[in-house]
Structure formats: structure tokens, C-alpha cells
Amino acid sequence: MTDSQLRTLMESSPETGQRALYEEYCGYVYAITANCLRNCGSPEDIEECVADAFIAIFRVLRTDSGYEGDLKGIISTIARRTAIDAFRKLMLRSSRTVSLDDMPAELPGEESIEENAERTEMQRIVLDCVKQLGEPDSTIIIHHYFYGRTAGQTAGFLKMTESAVQKRLQRARKKLKGLLEKAGIKGV
Template identity: 45%
Template sequence: MTDTEYKKLYDKDPGSAQTALFDEYLSYVYAIVYNKLRSCGSREDIEECVGDVFSAVFISYDRNGCFDGDMKGFIGIIASRTAIQMYRRLVRRGDTVYIEEETSEIADTEQVEHITERSEMRNTLLRLIKSLGEPDSDIIIQKYYYNMNSNEIAAKHSMSPTSVRMRCSRALKKLKELLTREGYDMKEGNI
């Protein structure tokens, strides 16, 4: 849908214009949000963020502006920024302990053990990543924690994207060996 088409539809019926925009760009927005939040958010968090994106689009869209083109870029930028803000909130919230949420978990000793094991695994993993040295540790953290692609990482380290991918692959093999030595059973997809 172009800006002109949206303006015409909005002038006739604002509700149907928003519905048409939502229908056309829902899967696009969902894909952007899912890629940003899949590592830390629940399905509800992702759906909430998608709703926030469309709210921001409807609120910030200037119908009197001189933009005349496909709205995909405009919506994509808002989706990306909103998802990044949600990611930061979720990551911050993950470190905060709320008494209301923890009371049921404290009573369940299996849950406490599971939380403790995961915390220990995270600390071990971070220690082993740091032991890989520079720039391998930076590459692993930027790729898997900050979801940066090879081109973005390459620009930060003055390397080619191919070199970044190769170093990442080698670093993951080293990391897997180090984790195995630490006593962790490394099955596919569990790193």
C-alpha cells in the first residue's frame, strides 16, 4: 500500500484504512518483532509489541506530509525501534526479582534447582566466552547477545564478513570443547 492509497482510504473511512494497513503489513511487522524478541520474549510479549508497533504507526503517521511512496520502510523502522525497546525492557525485567512472581517458585524445590542450574550455566558460559580472547569473545557476544549480523560485526572489527563468520565458527567449536570439559553435555542446539 502506498502513502497516496492510504490517504485516500483514510479520508473515506479511518477505521477501514487502519484495518487495511494492518492486514497488509501484519506478517511483515510480526517477522521483524519475532526476530528481535525470540531470544527473550514470550508469545504474548511478541504480540504485545506488534500491537504497539501498529499503535505507533497510526499515531505518528503524518497524513499531511509530502511522503509519496511505499509505506513498508516507514513501518519497518517503527517495528524495529519498538522491538528493540521491548527487548531492552524484557532483558532488564529478566534480572529483576519480583516477590509476587517468586513465591510460587520458592515453594517448588525442582524449580529452584532449575533456576540455579541455569544461572550457573550462564555464568560458566560467559566466563568461557571471555576466555576465548579478543576478537572471538566480542564476535560471539555481538552475534548471539546483540543479534548483530556478520556485516555489522565486520565493520566494528575492520574485518571482512567472511572472516567474521569463520572466526565465529571456530570460536563456537572451541566453546563447545570448553563446555564439554566443564562437564556440560552438548547436544545440538543447547549451547
């Protein structure tokens, strides 16, 4: 269903239009919220955030009937902002409810400080090498390995075909391996 068809349906029958909008964009909104809340929220938190996002979307579309832009754009903006708000609430709630049993009994030893410093340095080197790949290869690598997105999702984001993204990912891996070896990271 196109944006104009959804708008017409929402004007003629708001309840039917909302149902159609929900069916059309539910997966999209879920993907956005799950990506923001995957490390801190439960599946129930994600579902609640999706519901909150659709309430906000319906409210905006009802009050701003003159909106002529892309529906997907406003939906993604509202979903992202709702997910960020939920993330902040979850982080605030979890930071206040730390059990004493979960707290470390003693300060970490010297080894863990060295390991953390080494890990941080390695992450910096890897990100520098990824940036050296240039666009769109660096974006493809980041979406695939850092955000866990599929080639199809990345293709939609970059407005490329899925096969082009897969081929670029394959070539970028080889190039990245060479850059990492030059930077002194072996066994990649």
C-alpha cells in the same frame, strides 16, 4: 496496494484504511519485532509488541497526515523502536526476577574462564575474517548466519535478486573458509 492508495483510503475511511494497512504490513512488523525479541520474549510478548507498534503507527499517521515519505520506512522505524522498548522492559523484568535455584551454587572453575576466553577470541577472528570479505558478502554472511535471515529477506534488504544472494553466499562461504584456515581455525 500502494502507499498513495493506502493514504487515500485512510483519509476517506480511517477504519478501513487501518485494516488495509494492517493486512499489508502485519508480516513485516511481526518480522521486525520477532527479530528483536526472539531471545527474550515469548510469542505472546511478540504479538503484544506488534499490537503496540500498530497503535503507534496509526497514531502517527492520524496526526501527521502531511507525511509524504515512504510508508514502509516510517512503519519499520516505529516497529523497531517499539520492539526495542519492549526488549528493554522484558530485560528489566527478567533481571529482577531471578530465582535462587537458577543461580550457580559456586563460582565457575578455571576451565570455564579459559573456554570463555577461547570462544571470545574465536568470535573475534571469525568476525575479522567476515569483514575481510567486503561488501555485500560480509552483510550477506552476517544476515544469514547471525540473524538467521533467508536469502529472500536478505535480497530485499540489499535490493538484489534472491539467486544473486544465494550465489554470493555460496562463494563467500568458500572464501571465508580459506580466510579462517589462514587464521588458524581448522575443520570449518
